[in-house]
Structure formats: C-alpha cells, structure tokens
Amino acid sequence: MPILTVEKLTKSFGGLTAVSNVNMHLDEGELVGLIGPNGAGKTTVFNLLTGVYKPSSGTVTLERDGKSQVISGQKPYHICKLGMSRTFQNIRLFKDLTVLDNVRIAMNKDIRYGLPSAFLHLPSYQREEKRVRDASIELLKLMKLEEKKDELAKNLPYGEQRHLEIARAMATNPVVLLLDEPAAGMNPAETAQLTELIAWIRENYHLTILLIEHDMSLVMKICQRIYVLDYGMVIADGTPEEIRNNQQVIEAYLGEDVNDA
Amino acid sequence: MKISGKTLGQSAAFRKLVGALVIYAVIQILLATGLLSDYYFATIVTIGINVILAVSLNLITGFTGQFSLGHAGFMSIGAYFCAFITLRVEGIPGFLLGILVGGCAAALVGVLVGLPTLRLRGDYLAIATLGMAEIIRIIFQNIKITNGAAGLSNLPQYVNWPWLFLFIAAVVALTVNFLHSSPGRACIAIREDEIAAEAMGINTTRYKVTAFIIGAFCAGVAGALYATYFPRIKPDTFGFMKSVDILVIVVFGGLGSITGSILGAIVLGLISMFLSSYTELRMVLYALLLVIIMIFRPQGLMGSRELSLALMKRAGDHLMGLFRKKEKEGRV
Ligand SMILES: Nc1ncnc2c1ncn2[C@@H]1O[C@H](COP(=O)(O)OP(=O)(O)OP(=O)(O)O)[C@@H](O)[C@H]1O
Ligand SMILES: [Mg+2]
Numbered sequence: 001m002p003i004l005t006v007e008k009l010t011k012s013f014g015g016l017t018a019v020s021n022v023n024m025h026l027d028e029g030e031l032v033g034l035i036g037p038n039g040a041g042k043t044t045v046f047n048l049l050t051g052v053y054k055p056s057s058g059t060v061t062l063e064r065d066g067k068s069q070v071i072s073g074q075k076p077y078h079i080c081k082l083g084m085s086r087t088f089q090n091i092r093l094f095k096d097l098t099v100l101d102n103v104r105i106a107m108n109k110d111i112r113y114g115l116p117s118a119f120l121h122l123p124s125y126q127r128e129e130k131r132v133r134d135a136s137i138e139l140l141k142l143m144k145l146e147e148k149k150d151e152l153a154k155n156l157p158y159g160e161q162r163h164l165e166i167a168r169a170m171a172t173n174p175v176v177l178l179l180d181e182p183a184a185g186m187n188p189a190e191t192a193q194l195t196e197l198i199a200w201i202r203e204n205y206h207l208t209i210l211l212i213e214h215d216m217s218l219v220m221k222i223c224q225r226i227y228v229l230d231y232g233m234v235i236a237d238g239t240p241e242e243i244r245n246n247q248q249v250i251e252a253y254l255g256e257d258v259n260d261a
Numbered sequence: 262m263k264i265s266g267k268t269l270g271q272s273a274a275f276r277k278l279v280g281a282l283v284i285y286a287v288i289q290i291l292l293a294t295g296l297l298s299d300y301y302f303a304t305i306v307t308i309g310i311n312v313i314l315a316v317s318l319n320l321i322t323g324f325t326g327q328f329s330l331g332h333a334g335f336m337s338i339g340a341y342f343c344a345f346i347t348l349r350v351e352g353i354p355g356f357l358l359g360i361l362v363g364g365c366a367a368a369l370v371g372v373l374v375g376l377p378t379l380r381l382r383g384d385y386l387a388i389a390t391l392g393m394a395e396i397i398r399i400i401f402q403n404i405k406i407t408n409g410a411a412g413l414s415n416l417p418q419y420v421n422w423p424w425l426f427l428f429i430a431a432v433v434a435l436t437v438n439f440l441h442s443s444p445g446r447a448c449i450a451i452r453e454d455e456i457a458a459e460a461m462g463i464n465t466t467r468y469k470v471t472a473f474i475i476g477a478f479c480a481g482v483a484g485a486l487y488a489t490y491f492p493r494i495k496p497d498t499f500g501f502m503k504s505v506d507i508l509v510i511v512v513f514g515g516l517g518s519i520t521g522s523i524l525g526a527i528v529l530g531l532i533s534m535f536l537s538s539y540t541e542l543r544m545v546l547y548a549l550l551l552v553i554i555m556i557f558r559p560q561g562l563m564g565s566r567e568l569s570l571a572l573m574k575r576a577g578d579h580l581m582g583l584f585r586k587k588e589k590e591g592r593v
Contacts, residue, residue: 050460080462088460094453096565104443105450109462111443115471118442119435125442132443172462 001063003028003208004049004084004176009058009072011044011232018044020232022058026176031202031209033219033240036229037252042212043089045229046178049210050086051076064175081109085174087165089181089212095154099145102153102164103136106171136171142201143167159190170201176208183215191215195222220244228252285426292422302422306490308530309425310483313432315510315522317479320436322508323516323565324445325472326452327379328387332507334394335477337499338370339363339484341401344413344494356419360428360485367481368474370397375473380466382455386473394504401496412495413488420490428486432479437519439475448472452517509547513554515561520568525561 002025011019019041026032034042047053049060051074060072064083071079085106094102111132113124140146143163148156153164162182169177182198183191195218202209213219219226220240228236228243230252236243243249288305291297297305318332343359350358370393378389401407439445447468450458459465488494514525529547536543554561566572 052456052460075464076456076459077462077464080460085462086460088457092454092457094450094457097449097453101446101449105446105458105463106461108443108447108450113443115439115444118439118444121438121442128443168461 002026003063005061007059009048009060010056011048011053012056018232019048022234024227026208026210028208029206030225031211031223033223033226034210034212034229035219035226040229041232042229043180046086046180049178050084051079080172083175085169085172086178087169087180087182091161091165093153093161093164096152098150099140099153099164100136100149102168103139103171104132106168107132107135110173139167139170158185170205174207179209179211181212181214183213183218191218198222281430289422304530304534306420306425308526309429310486311510311526311530312429312523313479313483314507315514315526316433316436316519317476318507319511319516319519319522320472321476323511324440324452325448325469327469327473328384329390330387331390331394331504332480333499333503334390334397335367335371335480336484337397337401337496338367339481340488340494341407342366343485344416344488347417347489356489359489360482363485364478364481368478371474371477375470379469379473394501398496398500410496412493414493416488416492418490418492420486425486428482433519444468444471509551512561515563515565517565518563518567521561521563524563
C-alpha cells in the first residue's frame with residue numbers, strides 16, 4: 001500500500017503546462033528520486049504536493065494511520081500537519097532568526113500550550129519550551145549544527161544552510177520528506193557526506209523520501225526507484241539500473257551524461 | 262540566593278524588574294516632591310500612551326510583518342467605549358471596567374477588519390485599516406451619543422502615575438513574553454518568510470489575526486487611558502495623523518525592537534514637548550528626522566535588536582575606543 005499516491009496531476013500556468021498528467025506513488029520507507037532537465041517541472045510537483053500551488057486537475061492522496069486523505073487543494077500548513085514536509089531549492093530559511101529558532105518554529109504545530117501560557121509563561125510553557133529546545137538541539141546535533149545554534153541563519157555557509165533546511169523540515173515530524181536539490185552548490189566531499197546522512201535519517205526516522213537532484217552520483221547511489229520528468233510528463237520510472245539504460249531518458253538528457261555515476 | 266544556577270543578581274528577569282522599579286520610584290518621587298509639575302506629567306502620560314501604542318503596532322508591523330495604517334482607529338474605539346462606561350459607572354470599578362470594555366471593543370473591530378483581509382497575502386490590511394480608521398472617525402463625528410465633532414467632555418480622570426506605569430509595564434511584559442513563546446515565534450516566522458512558515462505547519466492566517474487582535478486590544482487600552490486622563494475626547498484627536506505618528510515612532514525606534522519603540526516614544530515625545538509652541542516647526546523637524554533616519558539608519562534607532570546591558574557596555578567600549586584613537590591621533 002503506497003503512502004503517497006499521485007494521480008493525473010496537472011498544473012498549467014496560463015498557456016504553459018508545467019506538470020502534465022503525472023502519476024506517481026511512494027511506498028512506505030522508500031527513497032525515490034525525481035530527476036529531469038532544467039524546467040522539467042520537478043519543483044512544481046513539490047509545490048503541488050505541499051499545497052503551495054493548487055493543481056489544475058488530479059489528486060494527491062496521503063495514507064496515514066490506515067486512513068487515506070486527499071491532500072490536493074488543502075492548505076500547506078494542513079498538509080504539513082498531516083505529515084508531509086519539504087526543503088526549498090532556493091533556500092527559504094528564516095534568515096534573520098537564529099539556527100535554533102528556525103528549528104523551533106517548525107515544531108509550533110505540536111506545541112501543547114495556549115495563549116494564556118504564552119503571555120504568562122506558566123508551567124506548561126516552561127515544560128513545553130524545554131521539550132522543544134531539547135528536541136531541536138537533538139536535530140541540530142544530527143546536522144552538526146549544534147555549535148552554531150545561536151548564529152543567524154543568514155550567516156551560515158551555503159552547505160550548512162541546506163543542512164538547516166533539512167533539520168527544519170524534520171522538526172515538523174513528517175512521514176514523507178521532500179528534498180529539493182539538497183546537494184546543490186556542494187562540493188563532491190560534502191555531497192558524499194550528505195548522501196550518507198540522507199540514507200541514515202531515512203532509516204532511523206522511518207521516513208519516506210522523495211528527492212529532486214541533479215547530482216547523478218547521489219541519485220543513483222541511494223534511490224531505490226527513480227521517476228524521470230521531461231516537459232512536465234513522466235517519461236520513465238524504474239530502478240537506477242533501468243533508468244541508466246533507458247533510451248528516452250538518455251535522449252532527454254542529450255548532452256548530459258546519465259552514465260556518469 | 263540561586264535561581265536555576267544563576268545568582269539572583271545575574272538573572273535577566275530580576276534585573277529588568279529592578280530597572281522598572283527604579284524608573285517607577287524616581288518619577289514617583291519627582292511627582293510627590295513637586296519637582297515635576299502637572300504640565301510635565303501630561304507629557305509623561307502622552308509618552309506612556311504612545312509607548313503602548315507603538316509597542317502594540319510593532320507587534321503587528323515590526324514582528325508579524327503586517328502593515329497597518331489605522332492604529333488610531335482602535336485607539337478611538339477604546340477611548341469612546343471607555344468614556345461611555347466612566348460617564349455611567351463611578352469610581353475605580355468604572356475606570357477598570359472602562360479600560361476592559363475599551364480594549365475588548367477595539368479587539369472586536371480588529372477581528373472584523375483582520376479576518377477578511379489577513380487571509381490574503383499582500384498589503385490589503387494597510388488599505389483596510391486606513392479605511393476603517395476613517396470610517397470610525399466619521400461615525401463618531403456624526404452620531405448623537407458621541408456628541409459629534411465636539412466630542413465628549415467632563416470625563417472623570419483616574420490615571421495617575423501608578424496606574425499608568427502598571428498598564429505600560431503590563432503591556433510591555435505580556436508582549437515580550439508572547440514574542441518569546443511558540444505563537445510569538447510563529448508570528449515572526451511569517452514576517453521572515455510567509456511561504457516557508459506555512460510549509461512548516463504554521464497556520465499563517467490564524468497567527469496574523471492573533472497578533473492583529475492583541476495589537477488592537479492594546480491600542481484600545483491606550484485609548485481608554487487617554488479618555489481617563491484627559492477630560493475631553495473628540496474624533497479629530499484620533500485622525501490619520503495620529504496613526505502616522507505611531508508608525509513614525511515604530512519606524513524611528515526600529516521595526517521589530519520593543520526597546521526601540523519605548524525609546525522612540527520617549528525621544529519623539531520630548532522633542533514634541535520642547536517644540537509644542539511651534540507646531541509647524543515640529544512637523545518640519547519630524548519630517549527631517551525621518552529623512553535623516555531613513556538615510557543613515559534605515560533600520561531605525563535599534564534595528565531589530567533590543568537594548569540590554571551587554572549592548573550598552575559594548576556601545577560604551579566602542580565609544581571609549583573612538584576617544585582613545587582620537588587621543589592618539591592628536592598626539593602625533
Ligand atoms: N509560478 C509560476 N508561474 C509561471 N510559470 C512557472 C511558475 N513556476 C514554475 N513555472 C514554470 O514551470 C516550468 C517548470 O518549472 P520548475 O521550477 O518546476 O522546473 P524544475 O524541474 O524544478 O527545474 P530546475 O531543475 O531548474 O529546478 C518552468 O518552465 C517554469 O518557468
Ligand atoms: Mg526546481
């Protein structure tokens with residue numbers, strides 16, 4: 001039973017159909033890649049899955065606790081509460097806030113105290129704030145950002161900002177995690193480290209991950225299955241081995257070498 | 262004595278409490294000994310009310326990032342509703358009930374204006390609040406129970422320094438507490454990046470409305486304090502220029518800095534007092550000050566930082582460093 005099912009998902013911007021009739025599914029615990037040339041519509045798929053855009057047509061269904069819920073058309077914060085979280089390709093951290101605050105903010109939805117406690121800092125506030133702080137620092141340790149918890153997000157080097165985006169997304173306690181080009185701008189050593197980290201968190205946090213990435217070495221190494229998008233359409237899906245040898249994919253990437261990895 | 266591993270003297274909350282009490286005591290002594298006359302106390306009241314207005318507008322605009330142009334509208338709601346009460350219920354109960362009713366009435370109008378506009382992204386709130394404040398002014402100017410343009414007079418006066426201080430301290434403390442809570446951080450996240458905040462599970466409309474209502478309530482309280490210190494209120498007092506005045510304080514002090522808003526209200530309040538007999542000059546100076554701030558310190562006096570002992574010490578060291586450098590240069 002897939003945890004996420006995408007059926008005939010379509011999105012048009014005026015005359016441009018950025019995503020066209022896309023069918024996808026993610027099984028629980030899978031790590032799936034979403035690749036395709038620039039402008040293929042990958043980020044638009046993420047924006048549709050997380051409710052940033054409303055689909056022109058098609059449905060997205062999320063399976064949670066034995067119930068399936070149609071999430072297409074829902075508000076982003078609601079989709080997040082149902083267990084889907086993401087990172088952004090063009091980093092969207094809360095720049096002028098500290099690293100710790102960036103993570104704590106993502107835990108807001110699970111806070112168990114109300115406005116009276118927020119105003120008066122009652123015992124429930126103290127208890128919950130401690131819990132959130134500890135949990136945030138736990139995540140920051142994982143991303144090796146613990147020592148920088150009091151720095152402003154905008155002052156982190158690029159690679160660490162990408163890590164912080166992942167920490168923040170994980171702080172929402174998701175079941176499905178969408179990563180939009182997490183290795184963009186990283187050198188090969190950093191990419192290799194990140195590859196291991198992603199595999200590790202999927203395992204240890206029982207996550208299902210959908211990953212957009214241009215770095216084929218990363219994709220081919222850790223993804224169990226791959227979808228290939230071109231001009232908004234899925235032109236192939238299968239194991240890394242199958243994708244590597246797919247004639248259509250090779251043509252879509254004309255010039256770029258899929259066999260690099 | 263130890264509090265969570267720190268000695269009492271080192272606890273930040275304790276230092277703030279001591280600081281607040283010292284300010285309270287100094288002004289109380291100056292008033293009791295007659296060193297500060299009633300004239301100066303009126304200025305203090307005006308500054309105090311502006312502190313409440315600026316802090317509450319800063320919550321909406323500086324911390325949550327929602328541009329509001331009608332803060333004086335909420336103030337007038339608070340003032341008139343409070344006056345209705347104090348004209349009918351006598352004594353301290355009437356005073357406190359008036360302030361509560363004034364705040365709640367303003368908050369209710371905040372819900373009516375905020376709910377439809379804050380679910381939209383963009384600056385619809387600015388236009389809606391601007392319109393709201395004007396509509397309120399025109400209504401108060403034209404209905405009988407508010408006595409039209411002449412306004413209400415012979416209002417009973419209750420506000421003295423202890424009451425004023427209590428309300429300022431309460432508004433500032435509760436606002437600061439709120440900003441250091443999860444709902445407060447959610448508001449700040451909306452200012453930082455609304456799309457990211459919503460993707461991280463924050464119901465942005467809910468928190469924008471929450472901040473807006475808290476701000477409207479406090480502005481209502483400020484208006485109620487106005488109507489229980491000054492014996493007369495009229496619609497003109499709460500016109501567009503008053504909203505601009507409050508916004509100027511917030512921008513001058515620094516969007517996103519509570520201490521900035523307090524300093525801003527004090528500095529601009531004192532300037533106004535010294536120039537009170539030259540109304541035109543005051544407006545020119547105000548405008549000039551704003552232009553200068555915009556050129557040399559667009560982030561306002563404090564930026565989004567808060568004034569703290571550590572910050573003052575650093576600023577002091579910096580100044581001393583400058584002096585020393587000058588000395589050395591002089592010697593060469
Ligand atoms: N909000 C929008 N309005 C109009 N067109 C859009 C919008 N968002 C995306 N597009 C268009 O949709 C197409 C797909 O864009 P998208 O960002 O999804 O591509 P992508 O596969 O993520 O590319 P890249 O690898 O460069 O990130 C592009 O042609 C883009 O210009
Ligand atoms: Mg993209």
